[in-house]
Amino acid sequence: MSQSTTSANISQADLQNLDDNSKKDIMNFLEVENSKQKVQMSIHQFTNMCFKQCITNATNPELSAGEEQCLNNCVNRFLDTNIRIVKGLQNIQ
Amino acid sequence: MALSSIFSGNNNNAEQQQPTNTTTTKTPLVSELKQQISQELAIANATELVNKVTENCFETCMKTPYAEGNDSCVDSCLAKYMRSWNSISRAYIQRIQQSPDKNA
Structure with a gap:
Protein backbone atom coordinates (compact mmCIF):
# COMPACT_ATOMS: atom_id res chain seq x y z
CA MET A 1 0.00 0.00 0.00
CA SER A 2 2.58 2.52 1.12
CA GLN A 3 4.91 0.94 -1.41
CA SER A 4 2.80 2.16 -4.27
CA THR A 5 2.55 5.70 -2.97
CA THR A 6 6.33 5.75 -2.73
CA SER A 7 6.86 4.96 -6.36
CA ALA A 8 4.08 7.31 -7.34
CA ASN A 9 5.57 10.29 -5.55
CA ILE A 10 9.21 9.79 -6.45
CA SER A 11 10.08 8.90 -10.00
CA GLN A 12 12.98 6.72 -11.08
CA ALA A 13 14.43 9.62 -13.00
CA ASP A 14 14.45 11.80 -9.92
CA LEU A 15 16.36 9.12 -8.06
CA GLN A 16 18.93 8.78 -10.79
CA ASN A 17 19.52 12.50 -10.83
CA LEU A 18 20.51 12.62 -7.18
CA ASP A 19 23.97 14.06 -6.72
CA ASP A 20 26.68 12.15 -4.88
CA ASN A 21 26.29 14.05 -1.66
CA SER A 22 22.59 13.36 -1.55
CA LYS A 23 23.26 9.70 -2.20
CA LYS A 24 25.80 9.58 0.58
CA ASP A 25 23.38 11.39 2.83
CA ILE A 26 20.70 8.80 2.16
CA MET A 27 23.12 5.90 2.58
CA ASN A 28 24.10 7.21 5.99
CA PHE A 29 20.50 7.73 6.92
CA LEU A 30 19.66 4.17 5.90
CA GLU A 31 22.55 2.76 7.86
CA VAL A 32 21.47 4.53 11.03
CA GLU A 33 17.80 3.65 10.56
CA ASN A 34 18.74 0.07 9.80
CA SER A 35 20.64 -0.42 13.02
CA LYS A 36 17.91 1.32 15.02
CA GLN A 37 15.42 -1.00 13.39
CA LYS A 38 17.44 -4.08 14.34
CA VAL A 39 17.34 -3.00 17.98
CA PHE A 51 5.91 -11.61 28.34
CA LYS A 52 4.78 -15.20 27.74
CA ALA A 58 -3.32 -9.43 33.10
CA THR A 59 -5.99 -8.36 35.55
CA ASN A 60 -3.66 -5.66 36.85
CA PRO A 61 -2.29 -3.31 34.18
CA GLU A 62 0.72 -2.47 36.36
CA LEU A 63 3.80 -4.66 36.40
CA SER A 64 4.55 -6.16 39.79
CA ALA A 65 8.11 -5.91 41.10
CA GLY A 66 8.49 -9.65 40.56
CA GLU A 67 7.25 -9.45 36.99
CA GLU A 68 9.56 -6.56 36.20
CA GLN A 69 12.50 -8.47 37.64
CA CYS A 70 11.54 -11.53 35.63
CA LEU A 71 11.42 -9.52 32.39
CA ASN A 72 14.80 -8.01 33.14
CA ASN A 73 16.33 -11.39 33.95
CA CYS A 74 14.72 -12.96 30.91
CA VAL A 75 16.45 -10.51 28.55
CA ASN A 76 19.79 -10.92 30.26
CA ARG A 77 19.65 -14.71 30.41
CA PHE A 78 18.65 -14.82 26.74
CA LEU A 79 21.67 -12.71 25.82
CA ASP A 80 23.92 -14.82 28.06
CA THR A 81 22.67 -17.89 26.22
CA ASN A 82 23.25 -16.21 22.88
CA ILE A 83 26.86 -15.41 23.78
CA ARG A 84 27.45 -18.90 25.16
CA ILE A 85 26.10 -20.48 21.97
CA VAL A 86 28.28 -18.31 19.76
CA LYS A 87 31.34 -19.24 21.83
CA GLY A 88 30.38 -22.92 21.76
CA LEU A 89 30.06 -22.85 18.00
CA GLN A 90 33.40 -21.12 17.67
CA ASN A 91 35.01 -23.89 19.70
CA ILE A 92 33.61 -26.56 17.43
CA GLN A 93 35.34 -25.12 14.39
CA MET B 1 14.92 4.43 22.59
CA ALA B 2 11.40 5.35 23.52
CA LEU B 3 8.43 3.46 22.28
CA SER B 4 6.91 6.68 21.03
CA SER B 5 9.46 6.70 18.24
CA ILE B 6 7.65 3.71 16.80
CA PHE B 7 4.67 5.77 15.87
CA SER B 8 6.12 9.15 15.20
CA GLY B 9 8.12 8.19 12.15
CA ASN B 10 10.91 10.28 13.64
CA ASN B 11 10.78 13.05 11.08
CA ASN B 12 12.37 15.71 13.22
CA ASN B 13 15.30 13.50 13.87
CA ALA B 14 15.69 12.72 10.21
CA GLU B 15 15.80 16.36 9.31
CA GLN B 16 17.99 17.73 11.99
CA GLN B 17 20.73 15.23 12.57
CA GLN B 18 22.58 16.10 9.38
CA PRO B 19 25.43 18.48 10.19
CA THR B 20 24.61 20.33 6.95
CA ASN B 21 27.59 19.53 4.84
CA THR B 22 28.66 22.66 3.03
CA THR B 23 28.37 21.12 -0.41
CA THR B 24 25.17 19.20 0.25
CA THR B 25 22.35 20.67 -1.72
CA LYS B 26 19.32 20.27 0.50
CA THR B 27 17.08 18.84 -2.15
CA PRO B 28 13.47 18.33 -1.17
CA LEU B 29 13.79 14.88 -2.69
CA VAL B 30 16.28 13.79 -0.05
CA SER B 31 14.10 14.82 2.85
CA GLU B 32 11.09 13.35 1.14
CA LEU B 33 12.90 10.05 0.77
CA LYS B 34 13.96 10.08 4.39
CA GLN B 35 10.48 10.89 5.50
CA GLN B 36 9.04 8.04 3.50
CA ILE B 37 11.63 5.63 4.84
CA SER B 38 10.85 6.71 8.41
CA GLN B 39 7.18 6.29 7.72
CA GLU B 40 7.60 2.79 6.31
CA LEU B 41 9.59 1.81 9.36
CA ALA B 42 7.00 3.28 11.70
CA ILE B 43 4.29 1.30 9.94
CA ALA B 44 6.33 -1.90 10.12
CA ASN B 45 6.93 -1.38 13.84
CA ALA B 46 3.32 -0.56 14.59
CA THR B 47 2.16 -3.63 12.67
CA GLU B 48 4.60 -5.86 14.52
CA LEU B 49 3.44 -4.44 17.83
CA VAL B 50 -0.25 -4.91 17.07
CA ASN B 51 0.34 -8.52 16.00
CA LYS B 52 2.41 -9.40 19.05
CA VAL B 53 0.12 -7.74 21.57
CA THR B 54 -2.91 -9.37 20.01
CA GLU B 55 -1.28 -12.78 20.10
CA ASN B 56 -0.18 -12.45 23.72
CA CYS B 57 -3.34 -10.90 25.06
CA PHE B 58 -5.48 -13.40 23.20
CA GLU B 59 -3.54 -16.20 24.89
CA THR B 60 -3.71 -14.51 28.27
CA CYS B 61 -7.32 -13.37 28.28
CA MET B 62 -9.32 -15.82 26.19
CA LYS B 63 -10.17 -19.35 27.25
CA THR B 64 -11.46 -22.24 25.22
CA PRO B 65 -14.10 -22.70 23.92
CA TYR B 66 -14.02 -18.93 23.42
CA ALA B 67 -17.67 -18.52 24.27
CA GLU B 68 -17.24 -15.06 25.75
CA GLY B 69 -14.95 -12.05 25.44
CA ASN B 70 -13.07 -10.29 28.21
CA ASP B 71 -12.56 -6.66 27.28
CA SER B 72 -11.29 -5.52 30.66
CA CYS B 73 -8.59 -8.20 30.61
CA VAL B 74 -7.58 -7.20 27.07
CA ASP B 75 -7.39 -3.53 28.07
CA SER B 76 -5.16 -4.15 31.07
CA CYS B 77 -3.15 -6.71 29.13
CA LEU B 78 -2.39 -4.08 26.49
CA ALA B 79 -1.26 -1.64 29.17
CA LYS B 80 0.83 -4.34 30.73
CA TYR B 81 2.41 -5.30 27.43
CA MET B 82 3.43 -1.71 26.76
CA ARG B 83 4.99 -1.48 30.19
CA SER B 84 6.82 -4.74 29.54
CA TRP B 85 8.03 -3.36 26.20
CA ASN B 86 9.49 -0.32 27.90
CA SER B 87 11.02 -2.36 30.69
CA ILE B 88 12.67 -4.76 28.24
CA SER B 89 13.82 -1.91 26.05
CA ARG B 90 15.58 -0.39 29.06
CA ALA B 91 17.16 -3.71 30.09
CA TYR B 92 18.34 -4.50 26.56
CA ILE B 93 19.79 -1.08 25.85
CA GLN B 94 21.57 -1.10 29.19
CA ARG B 95 23.02 -4.47 28.29
CA ILE B 96 24.25 -3.51 24.83
CA GLN B 97 25.80 -0.36 26.22
CA GLN B 98 27.73 -2.43 28.75
CA SER B 99 29.16 -4.82 26.19
CA PRO B 100 28.64 -3.43 22.71
CA ASP B 101 30.92 -6.03 21.11
CA LYS B 102 29.31 -9.14 22.56
CA ASN B 103 25.78 -8.96 21.33
CA ALA B 104 24.49 -9.48 17.87
Whole structure:
Protein backbone atom coordinates (compact mmCIF):
# COMPACT_ATOMS: atom_id res chain seq x y z
CA MET A 1 0.00 0.00 0.00
CA SER A 2 2.58 2.52 1.12
CA GLN A 3 4.91 0.94 -1.41
CA SER A 4 2.80 2.16 -4.27
CA THR A 5 2.55 5.70 -2.97
CA THR A 6 6.33 5.75 -2.73
CA SER A 7 6.86 4.96 -6.36
CA ALA A 8 4.08 7.31 -7.34
CA ASN A 9 5.57 10.29 -5.55
CA ILE A 10 9.21 9.79 -6.45
CA SER A 11 10.08 8.90 -10.00
CA GLN A 12 12.98 6.72 -11.08
CA ALA A 13 14.43 9.62 -13.00
CA ASP A 14 14.45 11.80 -9.92
CA LEU A 15 16.36 9.12 -8.06
CA GLN A 16 18.93 8.78 -10.79
CA ASN A 17 19.52 12.50 -10.83
CA LEU A 18 20.51 12.62 -7.18
CA ASP A 19 23.97 14.06 -6.72
CA ASP A 20 26.68 12.15 -4.88
CA ASN A 21 26.29 14.05 -1.66
CA SER A 22 22.59 13.36 -1.55
CA LYS A 23 23.26 9.70 -2.20
CA LYS A 24 25.80 9.58 0.58
CA ASP A 25 23.38 11.39 2.83
CA ILE A 26 20.70 8.80 2.16
CA MET A 27 23.12 5.90 2.58
CA ASN A 28 24.10 7.21 5.99
CA PHE A 29 20.50 7.73 6.92
CA LEU A 30 19.66 4.17 5.90
CA GLU A 31 22.55 2.76 7.86
CA VAL A 32 21.47 4.53 11.03
CA GLU A 33 17.80 3.65 10.56
CA ASN A 34 18.74 0.07 9.80
CA SER A 35 20.64 -0.42 13.02
CA LYS A 36 17.91 1.32 15.02
CA GLN A 37 15.42 -1.00 13.39
CA LYS A 38 17.44 -4.08 14.34
CA VAL A 39 17.34 -3.00 17.98
CA GLN A 40 13.60 -2.38 17.73
CA MET A 41 12.99 -5.83 16.26
CA SER A 42 15.05 -7.46 19.00
CA ILE A 43 12.96 -5.66 21.60
CA HIS A 44 9.80 -6.89 19.88
CA GLN A 45 11.17 -10.42 19.97
CA PHE A 46 12.26 -10.27 23.61
CA THR A 47 9.01 -8.70 24.77
CA ASN A 48 7.01 -11.35 22.95
CA MET A 49 9.09 -14.14 24.45
CA CYS A 50 9.50 -12.81 27.98
CA PHE A 51 5.91 -11.61 28.34
CA LYS A 52 4.78 -15.20 27.74
CA GLN A 53 7.17 -16.48 30.39
CA CYS A 54 6.83 -13.80 33.05
CA ILE A 55 3.26 -12.53 32.85
CA THR A 56 0.63 -15.04 33.85
CA ASN A 57 -2.35 -12.80 34.43
CA ALA A 58 -3.32 -9.43 33.10
CA THR A 59 -5.99 -8.36 35.55
CA ASN A 60 -3.66 -5.66 36.85
CA PRO A 61 -2.29 -3.31 34.18
CA GLU A 62 0.72 -2.47 36.36
CA LEU A 63 3.80 -4.66 36.40
CA SER A 64 4.55 -6.16 39.79
CA ALA A 65 8.11 -5.91 41.10
CA GLY A 66 8.49 -9.65 40.56
CA GLU A 67 7.25 -9.45 36.99
CA GLU A 68 9.56 -6.56 36.20
CA GLN A 69 12.50 -8.47 37.64
CA CYS A 70 11.54 -11.53 35.63
CA LEU A 71 11.42 -9.52 32.39
CA ASN A 72 14.80 -8.01 33.14
CA ASN A 73 16.33 -11.39 33.95
CA CYS A 74 14.72 -12.96 30.91
CA VAL A 75 16.45 -10.51 28.55
CA ASN A 76 19.79 -10.92 30.26
CA ARG A 77 19.65 -14.71 30.41
CA PHE A 78 18.65 -14.82 26.74
CA LEU A 79 21.67 -12.71 25.82
CA ASP A 80 23.92 -14.82 28.06
CA THR A 81 22.67 -17.89 26.22
CA ASN A 82 23.25 -16.21 22.88
CA ILE A 83 26.86 -15.41 23.78
CA ARG A 84 27.45 -18.90 25.16
CA ILE A 85 26.10 -20.48 21.97
CA VAL A 86 28.28 -18.31 19.76
CA LYS A 87 31.34 -19.24 21.83
CA GLY A 88 30.38 -22.92 21.76
CA LEU A 89 30.06 -22.85 18.00
CA GLN A 90 33.40 -21.12 17.67
CA ASN A 91 35.01 -23.89 19.70
CA ILE A 92 33.61 -26.56 17.43
CA GLN A 93 35.34 -25.12 14.39
CA MET B 1 14.92 4.43 22.59
CA ALA B 2 11.40 5.35 23.52
CA LEU B 3 8.43 3.46 22.28
CA SER B 4 6.91 6.68 21.03
CA SER B 5 9.46 6.70 18.24
CA ILE B 6 7.65 3.71 16.80
CA PHE B 7 4.67 5.77 15.87
CA SER B 8 6.12 9.15 15.20
CA GLY B 9 8.12 8.19 12.15
CA ASN B 10 10.91 10.28 13.64
CA ASN B 11 10.78 13.05 11.08
CA ASN B 12 12.37 15.71 13.22
CA ASN B 13 15.30 13.50 13.87
CA ALA B 14 15.69 12.72 10.21
CA GLU B 15 15.80 16.36 9.31
CA GLN B 16 17.99 17.73 11.99
CA GLN B 17 20.73 15.23 12.57
CA GLN B 18 22.58 16.10 9.38
CA PRO B 19 25.43 18.48 10.19
CA THR B 20 24.61 20.33 6.95
CA ASN B 21 27.59 19.53 4.84
CA THR B 22 28.66 22.66 3.03
CA THR B 23 28.37 21.12 -0.41
CA THR B 24 25.17 19.20 0.25
CA THR B 25 22.35 20.67 -1.72
CA LYS B 26 19.32 20.27 0.50
CA THR B 27 17.08 18.84 -2.15
CA PRO B 28 13.47 18.33 -1.17
CA LEU B 29 13.79 14.88 -2.69
CA VAL B 30 16.28 13.79 -0.05
CA SER B 31 14.10 14.82 2.85
CA GLU B 32 11.09 13.35 1.14
CA LEU B 33 12.90 10.05 0.77
CA LYS B 34 13.96 10.08 4.39
CA GLN B 35 10.48 10.89 5.50
CA GLN B 36 9.04 8.04 3.50
CA ILE B 37 11.63 5.63 4.84
CA SER B 38 10.85 6.71 8.41
CA GLN B 39 7.18 6.29 7.72
CA GLU B 40 7.60 2.79 6.31
CA LEU B 41 9.59 1.81 9.36
CA ALA B 42 7.00 3.28 11.70
CA ILE B 43 4.29 1.30 9.94
CA ALA B 44 6.33 -1.90 10.12
CA ASN B 45 6.93 -1.38 13.84
CA ALA B 46 3.32 -0.56 14.59
CA THR B 47 2.16 -3.63 12.67
CA GLU B 48 4.60 -5.86 14.52
CA LEU B 49 3.44 -4.44 17.83
CA VAL B 50 -0.25 -4.91 17.07
CA ASN B 51 0.34 -8.52 16.00
CA LYS B 52 2.41 -9.40 19.05
CA VAL B 53 0.12 -7.74 21.57
CA THR B 54 -2.91 -9.37 20.01
CA GLU B 55 -1.28 -12.78 20.10
CA ASN B 56 -0.18 -12.45 23.72
CA CYS B 57 -3.34 -10.90 25.06
CA PHE B 58 -5.48 -13.40 23.20
CA GLU B 59 -3.54 -16.20 24.89
CA THR B 60 -3.71 -14.51 28.27
CA CYS B 61 -7.32 -13.37 28.28
CA MET B 62 -9.32 -15.82 26.19
CA LYS B 63 -10.17 -19.35 27.25
CA THR B 64 -11.46 -22.24 25.22
CA PRO B 65 -14.10 -22.70 23.92
CA TYR B 66 -14.02 -18.93 23.42
CA ALA B 67 -17.67 -18.52 24.27
CA GLU B 68 -17.24 -15.06 25.75
CA GLY B 69 -14.95 -12.05 25.44
CA ASN B 70 -13.07 -10.29 28.21
CA ASP B 71 -12.56 -6.66 27.28
CA SER B 72 -11.29 -5.52 30.66
CA CYS B 73 -8.59 -8.20 30.61
CA VAL B 74 -7.58 -7.20 27.07
CA ASP B 75 -7.39 -3.53 28.07
CA SER B 76 -5.16 -4.15 31.07
CA CYS B 77 -3.15 -6.71 29.13
CA LEU B 78 -2.39 -4.08 26.49
CA ALA B 79 -1.26 -1.64 29.17
CA LYS B 80 0.83 -4.34 30.73
CA TYR B 81 2.41 -5.30 27.43
CA MET B 82 3.43 -1.71 26.76
CA ARG B 83 4.99 -1.48 30.19
CA SER B 84 6.82 -4.74 29.54
CA TRP B 85 8.03 -3.36 26.20
CA ASN B 86 9.49 -0.32 27.90
CA SER B 87 11.02 -2.36 30.69
CA ILE B 88 12.67 -4.76 28.24
CA SER B 89 13.82 -1.91 26.05
CA ARG B 90 15.58 -0.39 29.06
CA ALA B 91 17.16 -3.71 30.09
CA TYR B 92 18.34 -4.50 26.56
CA ILE B 93 19.79 -1.08 25.85
CA GLN B 94 21.57 -1.10 29.19
CA ARG B 95 23.02 -4.47 28.29
CA ILE B 96 24.25 -3.51 24.83
CA GLN B 97 25.80 -0.36 26.22
CA GLN B 98 27.73 -2.43 28.75
CA SER B 99 29.16 -4.82 26.19
CA PRO B 100 28.64 -3.43 22.71
CA ASP B 101 30.92 -6.03 21.11
CA LYS B 102 29.31 -9.14 22.56
CA ASN B 103 25.78 -8.96 21.33
CA ALA B 104 24.49 -9.48 17.87
